[in-house]
Amino acid sequence: MNRNSIVFWIFSLLAAAASGVFYGYFYNGKISAIGAIFALFLCIPPLLFERGNLFPRLFDRINALPTPSYIFCSLLANYLLIGMGYFVCGTLLWALGFIPGAWWQEAILPTSIWIYTLVILAVLSFVSRVRELLGRDIFANLLIGRYRKPIEEERIFLFVDLVGSTTFAEEFGDLRAQQFLGALFAAFAGPVRRHNGTIDDYVGDAAIITWPMQRGLRNADCVACLFDIIDVIESNSEKWLSEFGRVPRLRAALHGGPVVTAEIGVDHHKITYFGDTVNTTARLEQLCRSLNTPVLISSDLAARLTLPDGIRSNNLGTHAVRGKGQSLGVMALVRPRGKQSELVAQRA
Incomplete structure (x- = not known):
């Protein structure tokens, strides 16, 4: 793993964990590590997929599609990966006794999170496609205006x-x-x-x-x-x-x-x-x-x-x-x- 990849993963995982803590505080009114753990399980599979490390052949096929088909297939793939992460995390935390309630309530992705996830993924998929069209470095440099001068x-x-x-x-x-x-x-x-x-x-x-x-x-x-x-x-x-x-x-x-x-x-x-x-x-x-x-x-x-x-x-x-x-x-x-x-x- 090169230096750029290490920096990317450190930043992404910290951001994901922080978003999980914020989500838990916003909806439950308390800060908990459970939210950070869920966020990491939800974010890691799509991140691995987006970088071509998970199911690389499927990623290459989706990436080569026209933009409308790309957005739909990317949404579907990422939703399935997020659902898988939620299932694994909920099952583990429930089996270890960290969260109460029935198993299916903690392992099955709720409808509210499903809708929220689709909205977020639609935005992320569009941004990701634009970034791929422009080039990753070019997209970032255009955003920060590095080469304005x-x-x-x-x-x-x-x-x-x-x-x-x-x-x-x-x-x-x-x-x-x-x-x-x-x-x-x-x-x-x-x-x-x-x-x-x-x-x-x-x-x-x-x-x-x-x-x-x-x-x-x-x-x-x-x-x-x-x-x-x-x-x-x-x-x-x-x-x-x-x-x-x-x-x-x-x-x-x-x-x-x-x-x-x-x-x-x-x-x-x-x-x-x-x-x-x-x-x-x-x-x-x-x-x-x-x-x-x-x-x-x-x-x-x-x-x-x-x-x-x-x-x-x-x-x-x-x-x-x-x-x-x-x-x-x-x-x-x-x-x-x-x-x-x-x-x-x-x-x-």
Whole structure:
């Protein structure tokens, strides 16, 4: 568990316990630890589900639904999880003698709490969907106005491009190509979340993922995220073949450095990044084609991190990056063990 996860759980559990104490005081006029215990049992299952730790495949399916279906299924799933938590907590506390009354009165979710829960979950589901649409970090930063004034910072960027998307669209049509891209980008969500990244934008058939420099360097999360994405695709190769007739192949480039981050827009606000670092990453991804190499990383970024186990780098020397006006040290990232044949990107 990384530092961000630890902070999240400490804050969430304290907030849940406090809300339980407040609920008990508001309705019963007394402060009791029972309310905090109930609140923790009610909140932990939905929190685990929302973060993809509980029933991850179900979470991914719900998360990929259109917004109306997502809200309905999310409400249903969370209500069932809350009911399960209430049942377990009520049964335990009743069996241990901490609460009086009949067992069924303490273990079955009351109608009043059921209605209250639906209202709260509707709001939380809507906010959660908006946060997922914008990106978790972007949503939080927009709320607190962190980038209202431009800030200079160091960030890592990962550009991931689908190989052969034009050919796929010519063969199956634009609608089918869009469904293919939608399924692919949905597969990115889990690895990006696990490795503390943020999907900043989708540009055509490419996704742009970013980290603050120190977060991306920690445990080489920026590199691990990419190969986690590849593993997720490989592990579902049969599903890809049955649904789309092919397994996605990717080109990717990693680079990091200084950028200016700012919130822009009036009617539509967006956090965007300015500077040579972003442009260089895009050009490095284009260089994958001429070098016939699926994964490239700049030598500058590679020198600042320790590669994960099983991944090694091959120095490809310096290359002129189109539009940059100077040469850039480039390295290929490879994984000697594994299904390398599925990782080789052909020239478009």
